[in-house]
Amino acid sequence: MPASRACLLDGEALAARLRREIATAAADLRVRGVTPKLVIVIVGDRADSAAYVARKSADCAETGIAADIVRLPAQTTQARLLDVVAELNRDPAVHGFMVQLPLPAPLDETAVLDAIDPAKDVDGCHPVNLGRLLAGTPDIVPCTPAGVLALLRHHEIAIAGRAVAIIGRGMLVGRPLSMLLSLKGIDATVTLLHSRSRDLAATVHRADIVVSAAGTIGLVDKTMVKPGAAVIGVGISSDADGRTVSDIDDAVAQVAGFVTPRHGSVGALTRAMLLKNLVAIAARAA
The missing domain is CATH 3.40.50.10860 (Leucine Dehydrogenase, chain A, domain 1)
Structure with a gap:
């Protein structure tokens, strides 16, 4: 098997840095x-x-x-x-x-x-908060989409004008992520794919950024990925050994420019964004 050449999108390391920033913000609030x-x-x-x-x-x-x-x-x-x-x-x-x-x-x-x-909705999934995101005036942003955006920005992956394929149309990830990445100022061109989409593989192959939130092991394989693309696995499943793994096949790393690891990464960022939302809400009471 050819050696992996993709840059690892290490959400765990980024989440650790965010937790340090959150700890500082929480300490400042306690002083107040x-x-x-x-x-x-x-x-x-x-x-x-x-x-x-x-x-x-x-x-x-x-x-x-x-x-x-x-x-x-x-x-x-x-x-x-x-x-x-x-x-x-x-x-x-x-x-x-x-x-x-x-x-x-x-x-x-x-x-x-x-x-x-809605003012206490740290998940950002209340219809009021989702509506604000849809209207282009986001307040409390859903945690996993916010984590995906943070991961892309941290690795300086270009988003504006780029083609993004999101697999999965759920209300926790797919739909709000499509709204977030297409906001003015972020400016991605987003295609939202799902189980009834035609030519899914071909659509994914045209994308500069791929986010899979389907929860299907190995759904995205290397034949579906455009060389140099950034590929993020959000959906998780349990394999035959009971391990939690993402939608992204290991061999994708041979083709992609950036890829999340087989285990972990986005989950830690989701939790970090939950706490970031909480601290922002608490700051309004200071």
Whole structure:
């Protein structure tokens, strides 16, 4: 197999730098009498959700952000969960909070997320915050799209006027990322692809930047990638050995100019952007 030549898009290293900046900002706020506080609501006992919450809690401890975890049983009713959301909306000591997804059936995720105060929506996924992004006046930006943009900028990858192919049209990544990268001042030319798209491989091959958020192992292979392109794997899946891997096949590194690693990278940036959003919200109370 030919040696890899792509530059590694190391989101873990960038996230570590961002956490240091966030820690400094949090310390400055504490001097001004404001201790940034995040609350995470988790319903049920999914192992993956528990792992995500543990990482977020550890990031808070590292950066000097107060963090509380509200644990609710899987049998929690919709009414009870909405009561918890309403309590957090009213609590002036809580600057931001999130409800860890997915929620157990039959809970209505849309109704729960819609009930969050947009001003405390650290995930940036409330319809009000998504609407501001769509209108070109973003306030609290969704975390994973913000992380992808930060990764591209950190590596000085040209975006303006470049063709971007985004695979996946979900509300957490694909749709808001397409809006973010096409904003005036960022100026990418974005194509949003999905399971019903025709000629997906050909469209991806024309792109200067490829972002896959499909959650399909090896979806993007080296035959689909334009030489020198920047390729970012956001979607994750578990392989036969139980390891979490991205949508990007290892051999893509033989063709791409920039590529994220097989394991990790964007997840750490997503968590960093969550805390960045929280500190920005807390600063409004200072």
